[in-house]
Amino acid sequence: MSDYNFAYLDEQTKRMIRRAILKGLAIPGYQVPFASREMPMPYGWGTGGVQVTAACLTPDDTLKVIDQGADDTTNAVSIRRFFEKTAAVGVTQATTQASVIQTRHRIPEEPLNEDQILVYQVPIPEPLRFLEPRETETRKMHALEEYGLIHVKLFEDISQHGQIATAYAYPVKVEGRYVMDPSPIPRFDNPKMEMAAIQLFGAGREQRIYAIPPYTQVVSLDFDDYPFEASKAEGACALCAADHTYLDEVIVDDDGGRMFVCSDTDYCESRRQAGHVGAQGTPMGKDAA
Amino acid sequence: MTPLLDVQNLSKYYGQRIGCKDVSFDLYPGEVMGIVGESGSGKSTLLNCLAGHLEPDSGAVLFDTKTDGLKDTVTMSEPERRMLGRTDWAFVHQHARDGLRMGVSAGGNVGERLMAVGARHYGDIRAQAADWLGRVEIRADRIDDRPTAFSGGMQQRLQIARNLVTGPRLVFMDEPTGGLDVSVQARLLDMIRELVRDLGLSAIIVTHDLAVVRLLADRLIVMKDGHVVETGLTDQVLDDPQHSYSQLLVSSVLQV
């Protein structure tokens, strides 16, 4: 443990990242360049999010790490262990207990509060990238608010699929100014981005940090005749009967049996503890846990 | 009558080398100006300075803006100039791939300028795109195809549709028929001529091909080594060139 500074990064690096975070909060949705450090994990494993989390953590924090809504995937477990080891912070799987939550691909179902920070892992921060590969040009488009191109992408979607088929990383406009990639969360989560907690986005390989302060307007882009819909799979969770959560389809046996369950495992668990039972769930007594 | 464009003493240098020097001319609404010369004559430099793609070293390019009347586009703010670039101005590149988004459908290519100026109704945008594809003789059932699936001539017609959809008042064209087969060129030229006439467009066309300006241009500027050596009505310059270089240019095309 004494081999590392608190939370792995040295204090100077953390100060540099904090400056980028503060700048990001001051200009909601604007991508702030930062000098991304090598982390002891490969890119694609959330090195951007890890650096942001490292810069935010204090010894009193309680950390939760989720990957696609679950706390127990390899990615989530290894990041949680990393901070247990390097910062000796408390960890939790309960959304309500966490002060800092690092996430990949989901926003927790439980509404977050003003004392919490949500840190997103971001693979590609530039929402205009796939139609305009030139960085000089996309920077200019952001600076001059020339955002017609983002609608070209949605236009192509409708032309090809009869509807806006973009299901993840659905582009948003923040506080009426910057168009932003919300990272590959399902578009079902987009409306939740208007929240009480601070949201920070870290892209390690691309060296960008951006942020949404609490209670900031976040609008999902659309057309007048094809309005945005926060869609999800139809039906209710097979385990906890929730019909308002984002569902994952899981294979349950070798015969291809399938069921839909909450992607947010902590939320599903809490509901079952509270006595909710889905069509394929079993009542959960205190002894069953 | 106010000119649409009033170019005053425009000069551009590349280090010591002259790109174009002291170019002045007016363009009136509905007029088509041809700029001819060999490669290296400065005609492309001039066009790019006029369209705001290159910053000239001196001189002014006054454009009759809708809101403020004649305004120097060289000194106006970049956002304002870029706004002109997607509203009142259009630019047709020699190579269609420079002016098209090759990864976007024909409909999306035409619709982009509409969306860039705030159109947010998918049905309306698509209907306008379909209408413009029809006007450049691209079949309606190709609207969802990408330009990579189009022939060279079709790509160029698509580029023209994409540029004209927002009703620009001034169109810059850089060798619009260059690189195409002769038969395709002829058809494209006819189409451009009809569009210019039907829409009352003003245009500045740069070309080395005198047949193009013979068909399209009302007036001509002949350039050599970055300088304007002769200007006049197209027929006048082509049938009775005064400057020795113009005479050479005209006679060389006659030999072809």
Ligand SMILES: [Zn+2]
């Ligand atoms: Zn559930």
